[in-house]
Amino acid sequence: xxxxxxxxxxxxxxxxxxxxxxxxxxxxxxxxxxxxxxxxxxxxxxxxxxxxxxxxxxxxxxxxxxxxxxxxxxxxxxxxxxxxxxxxxxxxxxxxxxxxxxxxxxxxxxxxxxxxxxxxxxxxxxxxxxxxxxxxxxxxxxxxxxxxxxxxxxxxxxxxxxxxxxxxxxxxxxxxxxxxxxxxxxxxxxxxxxxxxxxxxxxxxxxx
Amino acid sequence: xxxxxxxxxxxxxxxxxxxxxxxxxxxxxxxxxxxxxxxxxxxxxxxxxxxxxxxxxxxxxxxxxxxxxxxxxxxxxxxxxxxxxxxxxxxxxxxxxxxxxxxxxxxxxxxxxxxxxxxxxxxxxxxxxxxxxxxxxxxxxxxxxxxxxxxxxxxxxxxxxxxxxxxxxxxxxxxxxxxxxxxxxxxxxxxxxxxxxxx
Numbered sequence: 001x002x003x004x005x006x007x008x009x010x011x012x013x014x015x016x017x018x019x020x021x022x023x024x025x026x027x028x029x030x031x032x033x034x035x036x037x038x039x040x041x042x043x044x045x046x047x048x049x050x051x052x053x054x055x056x057x058x059x060x061x062x063x064x065x066x067x068x069x070x071x072x073x074x075x076x077x078x079x080x081x082x083x084x085x086x087x088x089x090x091x092x093x094x095x096x097x098x099x100x101x102x103x104x105x106x107x108x109x110x111x112x113x114x115x116x117x118x119x120x121x122x123x124x125x126x127x128x129x130x131x132x133x134x135x136x137x138x139x140x141x142x143x144x145x146x147x148x149x150x151x152x153x154x155x156x157x158x159x160x161x162x163x164x165x166x167x168x169x170x171x172x173x174x175x176x177x178x179x180x181x182x183x184x185x186x187x188x189x190x191x192x193x194x195x196x197x198x199x200x201x202x203x204x205x206x207x208x
Numbered sequence: 209x210x211x212x213x214x215x216x217x218x219x220x221x222x223x224x225x226x227x228x229x230x231x232x233x234x235x236x237x238x239x240x241x242x243x244x245x246x247x248x249x250x251x252x253x254x255x256x257x258x259x260x261x262x263x264x265x266x267x268x269x270x271x272x273x274x275x276x277x278x279x280x281x282x283x284x285x286x287x288x289x290x291x292x293x294x295x296x297x298x299x300x301x302x303x304x305x306x307x308x309x310x311x312x313x314x315x316x317x318x319x320x321x322x323x324x325x326x327x328x329x330x331x332x333x334x335x336x337x338x339x340x341x342x343x344x345x346x347x348x349x350x351x352x353x354x355x356x357x358x359x360x361x362x363x364x365x366x367x368x369x370x371x372x373x374x375x376x377x378x379x380x381x382x383x384x385x386x387x388x389x390x391x392x393x394x395x396x397x398x399x400x401x402x403x404x405x406x407x
Binding site: 031035036075076079080083084086087090091105106109110112113114115118178181182183184185186187189190191193194195196197198200201 | 231232233234235237238283284285286287289290291294323324325326328329330333334336337377378379380383384385386387388390391392394395398
């Protein structure tokens with residue numbers, strides 16, 4: 001969170017989480033588990049929905065239960081709450097989307113250590129009401145999803161010539177193998193951070 | 209239960225270079241980006257990660273194969289793994305505090321960070337998915353830790369140089385440039401892939 005007074009309105013939380021303190025390009029949080037799945041749009045979408053669900057529900061739960069557990073053990077309680085929801089996501093994926101579950105591999109479990117979820121629980125849900133915390137979870141997750149989907153869009157397009165599995169590139173298109181490999185995710189993330197920050201500096205200058 | 213047929217040496221080499229836990233699997237990024245500003249801290253964190261990674265990979269393997277699988281409680285593994293990691297970090301912190309005050313001051317602040325380092329949980333989950341045997345797990349855990357250590361040291365050395373240049377555009381400074389640097393490093397590490405590939 002920035003040092004400005006915490007935005008406690010529904011709209012304030014929305015713009016804050018989608019743009020001003022977007023978890024990825026302003027705070028560089030939670031990229032661990034997610035970059036690995038950004039080579040296909042479908043995987044990224046499923047993964048992001050999982051993250052949104054977990055952030056939303058864990059924020060809600062932490063906010064409701066926050067007065068029940070002592071401050072000293074709050075970290076471990078938060079981790080357990082998050083792990084509980086991740087297990088639900090894992091079981092649901094395994095039951096209904098076994099192929100995608102297979103493709104995501106360990107990264108579903110790694111939602112637990114996604115810093116965004118822990119960060120939102122600690123920074124927002126600890127000091128706000130349940131419904132607003134839930135909304136904060138949804139919007140943080142959505143800001144995260146936006147960046148990841150952008151990366152995945154370019155990676156899938158350039159690496160396989162497809163979008164959501166449908167071929168969109170002309171027949172003569174040569175797949176760009178590097179785009180399917182890890183370095184491209186770092187490059188795209190770097191570029192997105194660059195563009196995002198540059199626009200933000202412009203806005204600040206215009207405002208000043 | 210047939211552990212995959214990978215020689216221990218190749219596994220060790222692969223976990224450091226070709227499938228570097230950070231550059232190929234994107235694990236442990238959060239603390240990686242935050243800490244790599246400073247070389248001394250990078251070194252301390254790298255050491256701590258290596259130690260914790262080796263121990264937790266082994267402990268989680270034992271729990272997985274001797275408790276969770278016999279009792280058919282596999283769906284509890286996320287919770288159990290994360291508790292083991294948190295407990296191990298806590299125990300290690302107490303032991304280091306007793307044994308070496310100097311080491312405790314060096315590592316002290318990094319240990320709590322490790323609990324939420326994705327690399328630790330990631331290795332335990334990879335071990336489960338790839339069905340490694342016990343020795344393989346030990347080697348893989350240790351190798352991954354070393355790989356992470358090498359990566360963070362290399363990055364912090366590069367960042368030290370890039371931070372002095374004045375020509376970087378304002379928007380790219382900091383995390384943006386770091387990401388692109390990591391991308392270039394990842395490309396360099398991919399170069400090792402011709403030597404052996406272990407997935």
